[in-house]
Amino acid sequence: MALTIVSQSGGAAGGCASSGCGSSTDRLAHLPEAIRAKVNNHPCFSEDAHHHYARMHVAVAPACNIQCHYCNRKYDCSNESRPGVVSEVLTPDQAVKKVMAVAATIPQMTVLGIAGPGDPLANPERTLETFRQLSAKAPDIKLCVSTNGLALPAVVDELCQHNIEHVTITINCVDPDVGAKIYPWIFWNNRRIKGRKAAEILIEQQQKGLEMLVARGVLVKVNSVLIPGVNDEHLKEVSRVVKAKGAFLHNVMPLIAEAEHGTFYGIMGQRGPTTDELQRLQDACAGDMAMMRHCRQCRADAVGMLGEDRGHEFTLDRIEHLEIDYAAAMARRAEVHAAIEANRAAQRRQSGEAFVSLASLTRRLPAKPESRPVLMAVASTGGGVVNQHFGHAREFLIYEATAQDVRFIGARKVDLYCTGDETCGEAETSLQKTIRTLAGCEVVLCARIGYEPWGQLEAAGILPNGEHALEPIEEAVTAVYREMQESGRLDQSAPAQQRLSA
Template identity: 30%
Template sequence: MATVHSIQGEHPCFSPGARKRVGRLHLSVAPRATARIRFAGSSVGTQALPPAEALALLDSVFADGTELGIVGITGPGDPMATPESTLETLKLVRAKYPELPLCLTTNGLGAAGHAHALAELGLAHITVLVDAVDPKVAEMIYAWIRPGTRNLCLPDAAELLVSDQLRAIEAFVGAGIPVKVNTTVYRGCNEAHIRDVAHTVADLGASIMAVMPYRALEGSEDYLAVQPGLGIMREVREAAGRYLKLMPQEETCGWDLMGLERPVSEAVGLGPVLPKPSGPRVNVAVASESGMEIDLHLGQAPKFLIYGPREDGLPCLLGTRPAPAPGGGDSRWEELALTLSDCFVLLAAGAGESPRKILGSHGIQVLVTDADAEGAVDVLFGGGEKGKGRGGKR
């Protein structure tokens, strides 16, 4: 049964006490990024979950008895770059869990026009990522900014980003949604500008601000050049705090299940929260050419290995099932859903958005990994860290 944990007078994202005790699940349903920080490392290529899979993931967390204080929509891209999938996810979650607090994180590009739709879904708050309120400063921070499908030169794009961020904050506040502003400090770029950011967003009605240091990977070229020291951070926080309530220092929010420890293995690259057998869906389908590793893209698999529990409950290989013939568009994946009607998850080395969405709507979650097949299956059935993934992803 779903358990929504609420602490009177404490917000699970803003209160240090609540953050230590209350689970926060982030659903990554945004496939497209609209901006990239100049100093960021290479992307890990995380795949976005279709809305149905995101709901299935949430269902699996609640089915495991976990208490959640809030569910956030964030990553791997920006949720407002693809508002349709974001709003669909929020609607699905709100319909099934009407009392569950929801939040969203965005850089604000193109977001203002969706303020009322988000307000109608009862968001607890929205986090807007604002590192500058002067386009010239933003140019120093961003490598590129791509609003929509338009290619703009960086000066024009930076001006649009700053304008959209401020309009988004104003629109969210006007629609009755509390706004939290996250600001990252880059030494040599915006440390002298944080006061202006705090002053500006406070005037627009933001409720709280998180001021965080940029953390470069040690040994990278910008490790000493861009990462601010403790002295800079003290000065910056003191300046910002004159205008707006600040989050406690070093309080950050993660990408997956936070605030509660979970015994689920991540050794095979399946992520921290896994689907579980439910009802008649007790088996696992695997796309494998070698029979040992998960090494086939979903669309390339001519057949699937089917693993399921023996009489003693231990998983074993039950046999194989043929995949539908290529072609046929969405009907191919509808047919596959029928073929795998007793499976709760499908493991593949890659999968497109359309089959993931269709299979997810039928209760079959698609997980992308390149792990050892038996090891991944063992983890899904609650076993140990038998498999050795090689940087699998979700």
């Protein structure tokens, strides 16, 4: 008897961030409606959609055709969340079965991506076979691929045959001299090529592939790894070039270079960027081409909402004997998606009213030179609402509020402060780390917070706020900013320790 797997949590509950539903859409308002429709429920291409929809990566591509100084795919740890890390490398048949199990269990999953653990296009047979099967068996799932671009031009036509409408290319430079500091070698035409020549070939192929995809109407997101002292200033030129060639979205990500990961940069002591450095560069690159700020640098086998990983629920031994009635699952998925879209529409209407109110407020209160932007950290489990206990947060969403609007800045990961078991004796150390991670923020919004963290946050100049539980995030941020404005708190400069980067 066939088994239909449905989510016990529903998946449709919860609205999105008030103008978050509108803010991401507004930032894409310059794009044609057809393009906006393609990203409406794509959590990796739409800032708003990531509050509501889940993604999935399948690891079918073990081989890679380049070496990056920031990459080491040797290790697998369930506690690590970074590109290249996987628990199981799957065959195409196994991958398809896993995708269908996840799609039936997590109906808000809309996107299947192949991103490794090597390069999908260095494993074209395995990658394309997976796409062929999913196109036929799960036509309601968007299919995506992420690549370093070296082999991209050779397979663009076949990718388009399988309705791949979203492609991510990692482009860290457009100058071979910079590239030689990032890539020790590439494997090209059956030869290992090193140094500047390797970077030159890689850049040429990346740019050619980008142009070919754009010409065929494929949406291209460009990922760039920010490496301080190597390509930090150069990434402004990368952004200018890829925008001119038609890239849809630019995602500047921080270098992950801990020594324990065994990467060249990690062993050599290359540091990653501070949150301030990352934000400044993202702002410098921003323009008509939207900047992606909600990236979580996912594992190559990630499952679930951005910021979470449910892959352990769908190991091969757990799904091996499942029979999935995917027709019934598709019907359930359609119901859940319709409910999500109804919630998003309602929140958009509500957010419009909220921002009219804020605009009216700023007209009533004359602008003051001292008025300034404020960073606020939000604890949320998803749905675009303030709905998480401070002590249970593994990451905080960072928003910048001004008198004109609220914008999402990014996410900061933290150690779990309270686990409810014997490790809570170590909470003080974890709490101190969390407070350091939140440097620059003046407010933390959460559903609940304990007495001890409340006091330590206040002592660090961060105001805890649990008064907006279950409210849409941007409405809550707007309300708190308004309170700060009315109380005169904005007339003061942020405390010195809060202006330091994390």
